[in-house]
Amino acid sequence: MLIVEDLALTYADGTEALRGIDLRLGQGIFGLLGPNGAGKSSLMQLLATLQRPSRGSMRFDDIDLLAEPKRLRQQLGYLPQEFGVYPNASAIDLLDHLAVLKGVTARTERSTEIERLLTLVNLWDVRSRAVATFSGGMRQRFGVAQALIGRPRLIIVDEPTAGLDPEERNRLYDVLAEVAGEAVVIVSTHIIEDVASLCDRLGVLADGRLLFTGTPDELTAPLKDRVWISDQKKATGRLLSSRLVGRRRQFRIMSDTAPDPGSTRVEPTLEDGYLAVLKGAYPC
């Protein structure tokens, strides 16, 4: 169980990246949604013990993250939003290097673990190639493989699907779903589809504040029978989103009653719930 209480981070220039975050997470995948600049990466870095908070506490089972960061790191898998690699290092050599740093010291066990991970992410056939020559998707899968070294119990992946094509994204979903049965997995993303496909629970972070936590169903439930599609922008109700559908502008509006005579009631989506939270229109 990961327990975060009153977590805050203020940078030296006075920017408040996080303000009073409270969170309780058990095993499974937790999706952290939020627009760019919401504080997702800052929260991820605090949880990965790469940075110390200005205030608050973080516990993972019996580990106090601030007092015993090393103990946490022994159970941590972390994939940052952006990462590089040593030039010329092959996938197998770099994983071996990182496995040693993670304390997997028995040679045979290390080899077995590396083979398992490279197979898991479908990179075994290119294990001898320099990671620097990998495509974006392959590199991202390598990043996931390194995060899973040692079967971590807390896995933090920051924007893992950014820039991936649909097939690569599906592969990543499979891998994360595979490991989620044994660990607390936190996936930061701004792609709603990631959360819809993967997450047991989700949180919406904006402007450093956690505005919602719950299951995907809990996010959409209060919007049941209250989301309408209309082609009239000036219809009554709260505008959630607008998009072009077949070259016609379509508006999704939250309202207890039909916002205009031509509007149609639809089932609320995760995106509706997410946008309702972001726009302060969430009915709770």
Next chain:
Amino acid sequence: MLIIRLAAGELRQQLRGPVIRIVAFVSLLMVIGAAALDALRIEAVSNLGSGPELVIRVHLVWTLFYLFTAAAFVGEAVTRDVQTGFAPLARATPVSRPAYLLGRFGGATAAVLLCYLTVPIGLLAARLLPAANLDWVAPVLPSTYALALLALAFPNLLLASALFLALATATRSMNGCLIGAVALLSLYGLRSDQGDVASLFEPFGFVAVQALQAGDARPLIANRALWLAVALLLLLVALWLDGRTPHGDAERKAASPSTSASVRVRTSAVTHVHQSDGVGAVLLQLLTRTRHHVSETMAATPFRVLLLLGLASCLANLWPAIGAQAPITDLLATMIRSFALVPVVVVLFFAGELHWSDRTHRIDRIVDATPVARAVLLMAEVLTLAAIMLVLALVTGLAVPALLLAAGRAPEFGTVLTAYVLPKIYDWLLLAMLAWFLQTLSPSKFAGWGYLVLFLIGTLALDQSGMTNPAFHYSRYPGAPLPPSLTGQAGAAPYRAVWGAIAVLMLMLALTRRTKYRKR
């Protein structure tokens, strides 16, 4: 017009950085200080008359100091886009590659020249000082400043910048610039003091200026014309090299395996992976990190080139002494004196490269999220520096027995080991520890390099002020740079022991220092 706008943008970028301010400040301080205090005057500008002669000499000498500044500015201008990931965006614009490179070059060179103006400004400011030396306040016509600046300093800096541009474009790294700076300094070191050939081919114009002072301007005109032509040629080479490099990272990447491959998610039996943090694990982590850093360093082009340059210089100096049947102690003394610059440059450069390696390669967050102790990561850097020193000492040390054998003499392995290899490893490691310690304190690699350069300048200033007592100079001892096994200086051991203790203290401080972030 486009090139000028690009150059202006590059100049603004350079002006916003801290390096230009630091260099300008130090430069100004050194010039004014030299004018005010005899003690701060460096050898190259001592006893060289006064007035115009001195102004010209100061301008020339400071162009040598500015080689590394030019290397830093031009190197950064060329490599910044790749390092920041901006290159693909820049290359996708309609701006042609030659225009883009010329713009960057123009801005960086303008920054160098602008920064260099602190030299004449310092000279002029020094004239206002009540304590200024009389030689430095003797009447000087404005035309002398114009000559020194426009005919000597600026062409020299233009040549250096063009060379660094070509090297940085070829290597896509600062390494190329560093090699170029050392090579240019070597050319300066190889100059002879007179003769038509020297006045033409010595790239900085030191020799040609002597002819000018004797009333003959033709050698200087020929010299300037030749080296400006070389600068232009180097610029063309850089443009040609830039045109040959791929347009984007993607072109260097091999094609991905077929995306139609089925996902092979293997549901393996859940078994626990044993993670250890005992002494054995720590030693293995230390070995792994050290091996990684050592192989990274040994594969680095600057290391190999610097080593080869140093070795060539040693051999060139040793060969005449071998022929003259000089005793082994004299040979080793020659060796130590001719291989003095390379270890300093290696220490300066690689202390920064090693300490910031993970960040440079953007893998620092992944490494920092592992349970490896911070002390292990730092100790691996120190062990790597020791290994580098060992390689430097062994490779150059073996040159002596090789030459002795070639001359039909006994190889004297034992003497080389005890009087050169072991004591010099110790000496260089002392400096390496300081360079590395400064890196651990600094917010960036460049700042760390700057700190050590300031230390080296401070050492020079102390020497010039007569404070040559080894007690005032970290890592120095009686008889240095020759070790006591060559000089027989009995008093050297306590100094070496104290400096060693200070190096250990720096190591302990670095290992135990608390940082806001994990390692950075």
